[in-house]
Amino acid sequence: MPLTRRQFLKILGGSAVGAVIFQACGVPEKELLVQSPAKMPEDLVSGIDNWYATLCKSCKTNEGIVVRVMEGRAKKIEGNIDYPINEGKHSARCEAALQSLYHPDRIQGPMVRTGNRGENQWQEISWTDAISRLSEQIDKLNSKEQMVLATNPVNSHEGLVVENFTKKLGSRHIPFEAIEDTNLLDAFQNIFGQRLAPEFDIANADYLLSFGSDLLGTWQSPTRYSKAYGDFRDLHHGRGKFVQIEPRFSMSAANADKWVYVHPGQEGKLALSIAHELIKQGVTTDSKWESISNIDLNSFSPDKVYLEIGLESADTIKEIAKEFGSHGPKSLAIGGGISSAYTNGSFNLSAIYLLNHLVNSVGSEGVIKLNPTSALNNISGESKRASFSEWESIPGEIKSGKVKILAIRGADPIYSLPESVGLKEAVLGKNADGEFNIPLIVSFASQMDETTAIADLVLPENNPLEDWGTNIPNPGPGYQTIGFQQPVVRPFFENRGVDLGTKNFIEILLGISKEMEVQLDLEGETIIDILKNSAKELFSKNRGSVKSTTFDGFWNGLLQRGGWWDTESKQVGQIDSNPTLPTYSESQFSQSATSESFHLIPFETPSIMDGKLADLPWMQATPDPISTAVWDTWVEININKANELGIKEGDILKITSVDSKLSIEGVAYPNPATPTNVVGIPIGQGKTHGTRYSKNRGANVLSIISTIKDEKTGALAWGSTKIDLEKTGRWRRLPKFEGSKAETSVDEHHKVIQITNLNEASH
Secondary structure (H helix, E strand, O other): OOOOHHHHHHHHHOOOOOOEEEOOOOOOOOOOOOOOOOOOOHHHOOOOEEEEEEEEOOOOOOEEEEEEEEOOEEEEEEEOOOOOOOOOOOOHHHHOHHHHHOOOOOOOOOEEEOOOOOOOOEEEOOHHHHHHHHHHHHHOOOOHHHEEEEEOOOOHHHHHHHHHHHHHHOOEEOOOOOOOOHHHHHHHHHHHOOOOOOEEOHHHOOEEEEEOOOOOOOOOOHHHHHHHHHHHOOOOOOOOEEEEEOOOOOHHHHHOOEEEOOOOOOHHHHHHHHHHHHHHOOOOOHHHHHOOOOOOHHHHOHHHHHHHHOOOOOHHHHHHHHHHHHOHHHEEEEEOHHHHOOOOHHHHHHHHHHHHHHOOOEOOOOOEEOOOOOOOOOOOOOOOOOOHHHHHOHHHHHHHOOOOEEEEEOOOHHHHOOHHHOHHHHHHOEOOOOOEOOOEEEEOOOOOOHHHHOOOEEOOEOOHHHOOEEEOOOOOOOOEEEEEEOOOOOOOOHHHOOOOOOEOHHHHHHHHHHHOOOOOOOOOOOHHHHHHHHHHHHHHHOOOOOOOOOHHHHHHHHHHHOEEEEOOOOOOOOOOOOOOOOOOOOOOOOOOOOOOOEEEEEEOEOOOEOOOOOOOHHHHOOOOOOOOEOOOOEEEEEHHHHHHHOOOOOEEEEEEEOOOOOEEEEEEEEEOOOOOOEEEEEOOOOEOOOOOOOEOOOOOHHHHOOOOEOOOOOOEOOOOOEEEEEEEEEEOOOOEOOOOOOEEEEOOOOOEEEEEOOOHHHO
16 A cells, blocks of 8 residues: 555654764754655655765774665765775775665564574564563573673674673673684784784885785775775875785785785795894894894895795895885885784784884884774773684584573674584584584574574664664774764664564663663663763763764764764874794694695685675675676686696686595686685685575685684684695686686796786786
8 A cells, every 4th residue: 555645744753863964055954864665655755865974884894984865765875084994985895785775685573493493494573572582591591601692893882782791691702703813913912012903004104015915805994905005106105115925816916016926824934034134234133133032033034945935036035125124114014814824823923013113113103003992981992802712612512511502693603614613513413312402593693694594593683774883993093983873774674563673783682681680781771872871971072073062962963974083092102112923833734735735725805705795796796806707606726737737717626625625616717827836715605595696606615624723822724724626527607707818927936927918807
């Protein structure tokens, strides 16, 4: 039945929620926001758009965005020119957030499993019923430690509520990351004295040395780094030089002045060799080195290690060291990505970041500045993390009865953990009494994924564009910043009734604690109350980007600008002048690998990342910047090696892990820029229980990763797997935009030294 004018005006009258950021002549007197019905009376279509500031949750470092809304519908997303992290720029991932809002496969309300676990049979229930069921199961636990709440790394108010909830309840909070940052944070602690990422002032650097971090594609804050890179390359600045060091030809390698191949796991050794040259060239002193490390650099001189590292000549190391040292505090060395992904990943990164201390680029005169602590009391910018070692023990705890409830939000461990860990086997297994090893699995997902498919209870949270929240950027811009997220549209399923539809994650935890009569010691009983109380604390400071004579005016300004920041509030106190370099260690790989085995390099693409965005067709159809491939899992192999093995593009290859003996299949993509001993495979495909756009598409490379760990931190060494390749005899066309292949010439070590006729799309 079409909506009448009277009904529409009734909806319109009670729908004030947000703060408009821009509209024709400014903020309207009455700010109204409605979810537009499918059939709107023609005489009520105004054609006037409002822009609302909020945060994009598609990226690791939340970007500030503004959303164009007409008649209550979100139409377009742009970057917020005011927000310090991206300053008006935004990624395709932010644009695709609209598709997550209107996704046809969104879960519309709480559900309980009706069939056998994993059969995808559900019955919808009310929120009252759902929270009551979960609370009852928690009450039955012999010890509340038998409940594990797994979330994506969260900080700010989400982190506060999650930590208070688990602490007061007596349960455990174990964060989960598909590609964990444990080694990176450990290196920051070793070298800079804090686990917050520093501000890398790329724009004002003269020389950029990157070890494995695809800063222009997927690493940490790529939108911010890409914008800074544009300034770094600006001729008025002096056009800085960029050298990328890694064993795979990434987007950053393609844009660098020089790409230097090193054998996987040798990045730390190369950093030590550069340090040796910096001392030899007089850039720094022996005494300074000896105060931060007991490693004898003489054994790492370029002439002794260049072949072990994989270089043709020691001159390459000497040249890099000379250039890096000559720019002093304007030289910047960063590391991450694949260089952190070995059994010696923590050491590699520590050695890399230590180079900055040797040229004095850390501090007020240099291009590395530490980020300050949060502007809010009890609200942290750090996210609690858990290493792979903690997750590796969970299947055993489930089988032994130490974990009875597993609640998962913002993560998909069944998909992302190596299959040999045995998590899926543990949760689907039964004990001697014929009952499941773990009685209850809860998912807060808004769309079906591998973990949600085997859950018993689904409590779907709102889409970020429908939701309230905050985020303290990590890495931050070098000064105190807190982003505020406001709903730009009404919850899509709210017309189904107050006890159905989706809810804010914090509100769900508050509802559970209220049902169980557990006090969380929070200033407020709703998410809006909690955020407003923190806003009052900012208001009382009377400084920063938003000022007003009244709190209501301050709150409105806070939402209009997308957050609060104070460019004058920077790191207080001395930079840690005593960085510590861990004991040197070599990377370890499978001992049973043969000379024909390849190093496997899993990598994230800028579109679907670790698989989080594989449900969005815009992201699936966004070409990989190197291969231009879409919608599939491809296998990057050196073109000469492919010819030697009789492999042509489109051949379906079987990839088998030397350690786990597990296999997947992928489409061959001979690439002139892939080293001969390396195979690269993108992460994110291969979901068997995804949505219509991701289900049964490609293969999950994470499933075959070896379970070897960093010896210091317990992080998964996801770059230390070796694999064997085998042709299956089948073929299918790889969907991509790139045309002809390139011709290459290789040296005696079978490394690419010249690339010609490389298609423009690969640049």
